[in-house]
Each structure stands twice: as structure tokens, then as C-alpha cells.
Amino acid sequence: MDRACQSISNPVFFPPQLLASYAKGLGYAAVTTVGLLFLMSQLVATDIEEPTVDLLPPIKPVHMPKKVVVTQAPVAPAPPQTVPKQPPMKVEQTKVSPITMNVEIGSPTPATVTEVKVSRDPLPVYKPVPRYPNTALRRGLEGYVIVEFTVTKTGAVRDARVVGGFDSEGRPTNVFNSSAIAAAERFKYRPQMEDGQPVERYGVRNRISYKMAE
Structure with missing residues (x-):
């Protein structure tokens, strides 16, 4: 305290x-x-003056001029002009006398037929399949032979001979020669034609191929 x-x-x-x-x-x-x-x-003592607004001048009324419509009286058309009558024209008539013509028709000449002589090369008709040599089958060889012969007037083959025999690798061989000659001698042709007549054709060549079935 x-x-x-x-x-x-x-x-x-x-x-x-x-x-x-x-x-x-x-x-x-x-x-x-x-x-x-x-x-x-x-601020209270100061008087605030209101802004003055400029008044637009009064608009004067516009008076449109009145349209005056002028009507004209219709003009009568001019009377048609009269065309003077022309005198009728005179037509001269001419008489045409018939014309007589004598035409002589001779006897027709017979048409001449020109014989067309056909020329063509011999065309093959039949080529049998050559027999595959047994030696070539055993060795599994394939190749081809070029034979040359004469086609007679009847289309048969004569004087067949071997030009060359080759294996599939292009090496010379005679294993197919006999079979190729036998096949070529059985060929049939349409003979060569010269001036429409069959003639013999010499030096006809043919290639006979030998391929083993796959």
C-alpha cells in the first residue's frame, strides 16, 4: 500500500x-x-457562367417552280403519192426447132484379163519333232544342229546335210547330227513360186534344237 x-x-x-x-x-x-x-x-462566392449556345439561323422556305405542260395538236399525214401507170411490156416468143442427132453405138470390145504371176519363198507346212538321241540323254546334253537342204517343186526335202552341231555351251558336237538329218528329210513345204510356177529352192537352212524336259 x-x-x-x-x-x-x-x-x-x-x-x-x-x-x-x-x-x-x-x-x-x-x-x-x-x-x-x-x-x-x-469557390462559393465565384459565379459559374453557363456556356452560351449559338442558335442556328432560321431556314427560309423553298418554292419549287411549277411545270408547264405544252400540248401540240396532231399533224395530219401527207396524202400518198400516185404512181403513174407504165405501159405493158411486149415479150417476143421464139420458136425452137428440134435437133436430130445420129449416134452410132458400136459393139462392145471384150475385156482383157491380165494374168498375175505370183512369186514367193517356200513355206513350211509340216515339221515333226526330232528324236532325242539316247547318248545325249545319258550324258544330259542339250544343244542344236543347223541343217541345209533343197526344197523340191513338190515341197519335199532333198540333199539334207549338217552345217554344224553344238551343245548348250556352244561347243561343237555330232551327237545330234543323225537325229537332225532324219527329222529334216521328213519336212514338208509349199514350194517356191516364180512367175506362177513352182521351182526348186536350194540352200534352205533350218535350226533344230534339243532340250531336255524339266
Whole structure:
């Protein structure tokens, strides 16, 4: 209790610097308030002029001119002109006498037929399949033979001979010669024609191939 009484009885002292700052603040606030009041009084006292509006000049009435319609009386057409009559034309008539003509028709001449003579080379008609040689079959050889012969007037083959025999690799061989000659002698042809007549043809060549079945 004694300590509480002592704290209440002791007075509170403010430093002089704090009091000076408070005094300055009050002075600034008073000056600001007075300035605001002065500005408000000036604004109220000033009269605000309303903007002036320029009025448009009055519009004068426009008078349209009246249209005048002029009517013309119809003009009568001119009378048609009369065409003078022309005298009738005279037409002269001419007589045409018939013309007689004598035409002689002779006997027709017989038509001449020219014989056309045909010329052509011999044409193959029948070529049998050659027999495969047994030796070539056993050895598994393939090849070909070029034969030359004469085609007679009847289309048969005469004087057949071997020009050359070769295997599949192009090496000469005579294993197929006999079979090729036998097949060529059985060929049949249409004979060569010269001026419409059959003639013999020499040096006819043919290639006979030999290939084994796969």
C-alpha cells in the first residue's frame, strides 16, 4: 500500500522537446484549417457562367417552280403519192426447132484379163519333232544342229546335210547330227513360186534344237 500511494502522489513531467513538437503540430493544423476555409469561401462566392449556345439561323422556305405542260395538236399525214401507170411490156416468143442427132453405138470390145504371176519363198507346212538321241540323254546334253537342204517343186526335202552341231555351251558336237538329218528329210513345204510356177529352192537352212524336259 505504501508503494502504491507513493506512485500516485508523484507528479508526471513531460520533456520540453516533446511539448515543443506538439505545439508546432497544432500550429500547422490551425494554418491548414484556415486555408481550407478560405478556399471554400472563394469557390462559393465565384459565379459559374453557363456556356452560351449559338442558335442556328432560321431556314427560309423553298418554292419549287411549277411545270408547264405544252400540248401540240396532231399533224395530219401527207396524202400518198400516185404512181403513174407504165405501159405493158411486149415479150417476143421464139420458136425452137428440134435437133436430130445420129449416134452410132458400136459393139462392145471384150475385156482383157491380165494374168498375175505370183512369186514367193517356200513355206513350211509340216515339221515333226526330232528324236532325242539316247547318248545325249545319258550324258544330259542339250544343244542344236543347223541343217541345209533343197526344197523340191513338190515341197519335199532333198540333199539334207549338217552345217554344224553344238551343245548348250556352244561347243561343237555330232551327237545330234543323225537325229537332225532324219527329222529334216521328213519336212514338208509349199514350194517356191516364180512367175506362177513352182521351182526348186536350194540352200534352205533350218535350226533344230534339243532340250531336255524339266
